[in-house]
Amino acid sequence: MTVDMQRAATARPMAGFDIWGVVVRVSDGPMRALQRVLGERRMPYVFLLPNLVFFTLFVFVPLGLNFWYSLTGGAALFPSQRPNVGLQQYGFLFDCGSMLDASSCREDHFWRGVHNTLFFVVIQVSLMVLFSLVTALVLNRPIRGRGFFRAVYFFPVLLSPVVVALIWKWILQRDGVLNAAITTLGGQKIIFFVDPGWAMFWAIFVSIWAHMGFYTLILLAGLQAIPRDLYEAAAMDGTRPMRVLLRITLPLLWPNMIVVIVLALIRGVQTFDEVFVLTGGGPGTATLMVVQYIYETAFANQAQNFGLAAAASVVLGVVLFVLTLIQLGFSRRRAGA
Amino acid sequence: MQLGRVLAAALIICGMGLAGPVFAESTVRIAWYSDGNEGEVLLDLLKRFEAKNADIKVVVDQMPYKAIGETLPVQIASGQGPDIARVTDLGGLARYTLDLRPYLKDPAYWEKNFGPFLAWMRPEGDTQSIPGLMTQLTVTGPYVNKTLFEQAGIAMPGPQATWDDWAKATKTVADKVGAPFPIAIDRSGHRVFGMVISQGGKVFDDKGEPAVTDAGFKATAQRLYDWHKGGMMGKELWGSVSGATYRAANDEFKNGQVVLYLSGSWQIAQFDKTIGNAFDWIAVPNPCGPGGCTGMPGGSGLIAIKTAKDPKAVGRVMDYLADEDVLREFYSRTLFVPGHLGLSAKGVDYPTASPLAKEALGIFSKGVGSVAPLAFRLQGYPYNRLVFNAVISRIGQAVSGETSLEEAYKRIDADVAQQIAERKK
Numbered sequence: 001m002t003v004d005m006q007r008a009a010t011a012r013p014m015a016g017f018d019i020w021g022v023v024v025r026v027s028d029g030p031m032r033a034l035q036r037v038l039g040e041r042r043m044p045y046v047f048l049l050p051n052l053v054f055f056t057l058f059v060f061v062p063l064g065l066n067f068w069y070s071l072t073g074g075a076a077l078f079p080s081q082r083p084n085v086g087l088q089q090y091g092f093l094f095d096c097g098s099m100l101d102a103s104s105c106r107e108d109h110f111w112r113g114v115h116n117t118l119f120f121v122v123i124q125v126s127l128m129v130l131f132s133l134v135t136a137l138v139l140n141r142p143i144r145g146r147g148f149f150r151a152v153y154f155f156p157v158l159l160s161p162v163v164v165a166l167i168w169k170w171i172l173q174r175d176g177v178l179n180a181a182i183t184t185l186g187g188q189k190i191i192f193f194v195d196p197g198w199a200m201f202w203a204i205f206v207s208i209w210a211h212m213g214f215y216t217l218i219l220l221a222g223l224q225a226i227p228r229d230l231y232e233a234a235a236m237d238g239t240r241p242m243r244v245l246l247r248i249t250l251p252l253l254w255p256n257m258i259v260v261i262v263l264a265l266i267r268g269v270q271t272f273d274e275v276f277v278l279t280g281g282g283p284g285t286a287t288l289m290v291v292q293y294i295y296e297t298a299f300a301n302q303a304q305n306f307g308l309a310a311a312a313s314v315v316l317g318v319v320l321f322v323l324t325l326i327q328l329g330f331s332r333r334r335a336g337a
Numbered sequence: 338m339q340l341g342r343v344l345a346a347a348l349i350i351c352g353m354g355l356a357g358p359v360f361a362e363s364t365v366r367i368a369w370y371s372d373g374n375e376g377e378v379l380l381d382l383l384k385r386f387e388a389k390n391a392d393i394k395v396v397v398d399q400m401p402y403k404a405i406g407e408t409l410p411v412q413i414a415s416g417q418g419p420d421i422a423r424v425t426d427l428g429g430l431a432r433y434t435l436d437l438r439p440y441l442k443d444p445a446y447w448e449k450n451f452g453p454f455l456a457w458m459r460p461e462g463d464t465q466s467i468p469g470l471m472t473q474l475t476v477t478g479p480y481v482n483k484t485l486f487e488q489a490g491i492a493m494p495g496p497q498a499t500w501d502d503w504a505k506a507t508k509t510v511a512d513k514v515g516a517p518f519p520i521a522i523d524r525s526g527h528r529v530f531g532m533v534i535s536q537g538g539k540v541f542d543d544k545g546e547p548a549v550t551d552a553g554f555k556a557t558a559q560r561l562y563d564w565h566k567g568g569m570m571g572k573e574l575w576g577s578v579s580g581a582t583y584r585a586a587n588d589e590f591k592n593g594q595v596v597l598y599l600s601g602s603w604q605i606a607q608f609d610k611t612i613g614n615a616f617d618w619i620a621v622p623n624p625c626g627p628g629g630c631t632g633m634p635g636g637s638g639l640i641a642i643k644t645a646k647d648p649k650a651v652g653r654v655m656d657y658l659a660d661e662d663v664l665r666e667f668y669s670r671t672l673f674v675p676g677h678l679g680l681s682a683k684g685v686d687y688p689t690a691s692p693l694a695k696e697a698l699g700i701f702s703k704g705v706g707s708v709a710p711l712a713f714r715l716q717g718y719p720y721n722r723l724v725f726n727a728v729i730s731r732i733g734q735a736v737s738g739e740t741s742l743e744e745a746y747k748r749i750d751a752d753v754a755q756q757i758a759e760r761k762k
Contacts, residue, residue, distance in 0.1 A: 077414035280578030284737030
């Protein structure tokens, strides 16, 4: 690898005063000197260094601090003032008669959060992938108003999750738009947020509504990358549409599907803002998610149990790490195939 | 020459712009929340302070109440907090307070007028420091939609009525007029404990440690549970959210959907302004039980924070705000019950209040006199928030049908013990 910045500078079109050319010419000398000292093989690390510094400061250091907090107790904020309690916080979290029965656990809210999050992730991710796929397939066809529909499905992605949740809360509340419609049609008002089933249903529905556009876009990009000649060949052979879908579209779309599934899984496990604003985790703890448990344990109403919250977030981090490894595994297998 | 004139003019203009801040030698930051118009009144009062004290600039950061409870404590703990803050969790934040005595003109005036409330603000074991003043003394109590009673043609229960009397009467009214909620109670442990103490709850054991789930507590919890089950209370408040989330029913009351609403004196200004002539509302004395007819005292304190950059300037601002004339105007314009003993004794005029609001202020002011000593003790207990959090979280679960009341009692005791042990580490 050679660093020929001068050539790069002269390759750019010169229109009047070229500030880029000046920057390159000024930095060329020092960079060449640095390359002579470090050698060509080490030069890439010089360019990686600024990003690595920020990554260390804002990711690795907080990660380490969080782990340290999980080994401490008390309500003090600064690590130096917090007594070390070893693995006690993890012991509290996993002190369970049966992990399948939250009420048998010492930290029952954590396990209710785990169960709710699992349920939410399984249902939400399955439906999200299914609806995104169907929408992408439809939007990939030459239908009338395709551009408009693509924009319509993507629009909720641009909204803040809090705004999304507030809009739906107003729609769904006792005197909201939906209940007004129901009563106009002669039905009885439904108080959605006091019924555990309805609350979870709307949490999943709103989450899918808000994020489906993003995943549809990824799948649409994948669909458009499939060579047209494969479909033409299938049409010439008289292949049925379902067979085209199963034998051409889905196999070639699989790398994008993996990305969508893993991203949706990670996002699902991290769910907090929308559900928190929409249902507040209720009724009872019916829609309490793990991240809300962590937030409330640390901050809500001055609980300030930072150690326990940190331990729960370490557990959550491990789960997310495993999910990322699975994604990497799939990607590599695919690349090797 | 031309350029020189332009530069000179620019410098003069910049100098004029900077003159204010440059002249102010010290900046005091106040974190403040508002239930009604108190933020506006404070700004007005501080303008006058700044006019007389040009060396101090006071910046007021208006925050939502939720941020005061959740964000501010972390800010303060990290040393990045304001110099002064208006808070309600006086015991919980006591460890971060500044002892103002060295910076006050007359500490004896503070002791004389804020004496009993200073104990709520002091760190455990401290009996001397002066951390702040009360911007408002509050007492919990019920509001009643009088118009609904009149429309239903039902007589209101009298001053010594029990909770069961009120439950019966409000249910009859709600059924007759079609109101959705006969009773609403803020989703707050603080509100519940007025009822608990009235039902004979003792809250603490002989050693002074919390022993929450006694007979008085269970009698209250059972009522809350039954009222939700029987449709006396809507599940939207207590049953629709999780954990220690605070929810108030002031919007439902203002919309005429609630017959009796248990909240507190801080709602008066808001109700006076927003209900207007829509319906007649009144405050009534706290319902009675075997333990008395008490509400819970409380209020918001303006506390100085020990990380304040210029404690002397903080002392001057606090001295000004604690001044009897300044506080009289503050209480009078905000329709707050005074948290200043001198003004309590002399009385405060509320010229801007409607007759309904004046009557409610009278009821709550009288209510302060009938607050049980145990209620004052609980209010001053530094870990009271942990008790309140556990109670609303677990009763909320029972109300929503997730657990039984018996399970809730066990969990409350366990939560309180665990949280306090964690705090004491």
